[in-house]
Amino acid sequence: MSTILLSLALVLVGAKLAGELLKRLGQPAVLGELLVGIVLGNLALLGGPDLHDLAQDETFSVLAELGAILLLFHVGLESTPREMMAVGGRATLVACVGVVTPMALGFGVGELLRPAESWMFHAFLGSMLAATSVGITARVLKDQDVLRAPFARIILGAAVIDDVIGLLVLAVISGMIRAAATGAALGLAPIAVIVVKAFAFLVGALIFGSLLSPRLFRSSLALRSHGVVLALSLGFCFALSYLALAAGLAPIVGAFAAGLVLEEVHFEGHVRRGERPLHESLEPLIALLVPVFFVRMGMLVDVRSFAGGGVLAFAALLTLAAALGKLACGLPSPRGVSGLTVGLGMLPRGEVGLIFAGIGARLVLDGKPVVDAGAYAAAVFMVVATTMATPPLLLWSIRRGAKASPPRSLPVP
């Protein structure tokens, strides 16, 4: 308890001060939170206390994850399933290019630098580059108040879809490596189960959710207590996040789906009775928990891991593969939407990349970990570089687009 109270106080005040500083420098506030995290996580190098354990603390990471869940829920609220469907085909295309290109390039980096190792090592290296970390991009889009612009919808839709594809790829490749380690090949049946579970969740959440939630929330008008809107929506968001996790997906996928399905209009009756609109009630929750997520992400970076020989070259090539691979996915963006903005929005690889690297470090093939210390450090570098570069680059690209043409945001429903 004592640790959590102190770290919450530090995170809240530190994040606010750093965010203010970065904003004055014309940079996004989230960059300040990441920097605070990197400083806190590496204080031991400067002779300060070692806070590395804190980043691994279970309660702290649950608070961080709740922050990510609430952020994606909030981001999802800005769109409806119908609006997402409208960009759905294009977003799926962007997501597929954004998964295949970096995977192929990452595979190539593996062939080039570690030619002696099995193709499965290279495939795992590639799969670490697949999933966009939607949190960073969502935060920049939200801070710039452009969540309703067509390019923002394409980025967010594609980022969520490639999160899903990325998790599927991870599950399949890990399964193949585990099977290979026991000398067997992975059957088609377990692969099919993974894919079917994920799709069942997505289709179920979006279709049943859209059909049921308006009725559910309209009938909740019968409840006269104060705060019904917030309690029921958060309950819905947490329930879908739980179901996503149970289906083998990330909880943020469930939270985003919950946000898509819910609409403020379902609560019109409640708001007329004096309840606060949902997005207003969410703001303080986001203000408390989202900085925990970004500061913790910075804390996970161990700057010492870049000291090893050859690691920097490996890291630089992997980062290049990650960046080129995602910039390529701006190519299929429609007329009037900047491909560069879409590509930059897809750039950050965050938590998911680190989670993949962590899983790879525990997988063993031919008596060696699939992701050794050098590859892990390179993966961390790739995550940090893409994460830190995205906010300023994306901001620059959005402003450039806004100057070139007036914003084409969809009408507020």
Added chain:
Amino acid sequence: MSTILLSLALVLVGAKLAGELLKRLGQPAVLGELLVGIVLGNLALLGGPDLHDLAQDETFSVLAELGAILLLFHVGLESTPREMMAVGGRATLVACVGVVTPMALGFGVGELLRPAESWMFHAFLGSMLAATSVGITARVLKDQDVLRAPFARIILGAAVIDDVIGLLVLAVISGMIRAAATGAALGLAPIAVIVVKAFAFLVGALIFGSLLSPRLFRSSLALRSHGVVLALSLGFCFALSYLALAAGLAPIVGAFAAGLVLEEVHFEGHVRRGERPLHESLEPLIALLVPVFFVRMGMLVDVRSFAGGGVLAFAALLTLAAALGKLACGLPSPRGVSGLTVGLGMLPRGEVGLIFAGIGARLVLDGKPVVDAGAYAAAVFMVVATTMATPPLLLWSIRRGAKASPPRSLPVP
């Protein structure tokens, strides 16, 4: 993560539905949350899943504790140190009667039912009855919107003071028992250290806090980011809660002190710039976390513990001692303030009583635990009975008072 998401969803929706039901029956909503907790915690008896581990889960209990901290912070915000000083003498008197009487009666119950045991057993039994659980009362007063009435100030001040005295008594008696177990007597020096630390925190927080916080928050006007008020106030609240814990007190004492010291008027400049007033931003945080606290409190009740022979008689006598002891502390309330309301407000013994019982169960004297299974079950019964009885009785007494005379609430500053 998966457990926390599911339990948050259940707690939010269950608490809201039960609160609604109880409110329609004219009972306070918090009683519904406690009942939901008792049902969830004892589902295994009805053939459901055993959720007992959840109540002990560290992350879940940190979320619950954060709920209690935010509730007391919010309650503290409704008063200023000056207003508290105005009722301070009377509140201290009420608190002292409210500590001494139940301790003496509890000691008597021990002498009567367990005459063979050492006086330290009886003193420990008495000390379990000392500390009022301010959460329940604060919640009822807040829901009835009477936090600014003189009787509410006296109850809250006295409840916080008796929390402090109770924690000091616990520290001293546990120290004596531990010293006795090793054959020594507890010296005066360790007792003095405990008392001095606690007083240093309280005086430091209230005096330095009142002097520094207006300057601090006025100078924070230089920060232009959105959400400065909430981030800095929460940081201040968590920092004082941390310091209270470090001084050997409960974190809620620090949160209450932080609330007393902070005043909305410090943020006038921010609010003029379009920031939300602090109490409004706190509402959603309270809506998410406070039900976790009350539902968890209910989950800690194991209904099977009342099955043992003689336990019910012990429990009934202990509860009677607890109730009469606290009702007595309404006697010194000033003219125009209902002594019965004050006594009823001081009635609930919550978490702190259970924590005392838990510590006693681990303390060993003469080869036996200081609090054996029977005494523990009796303590749990006492906590449940006083906690469940307070909301309806206090509500009845407040309404009776409101009918008898118009509310004498202090002018809004």
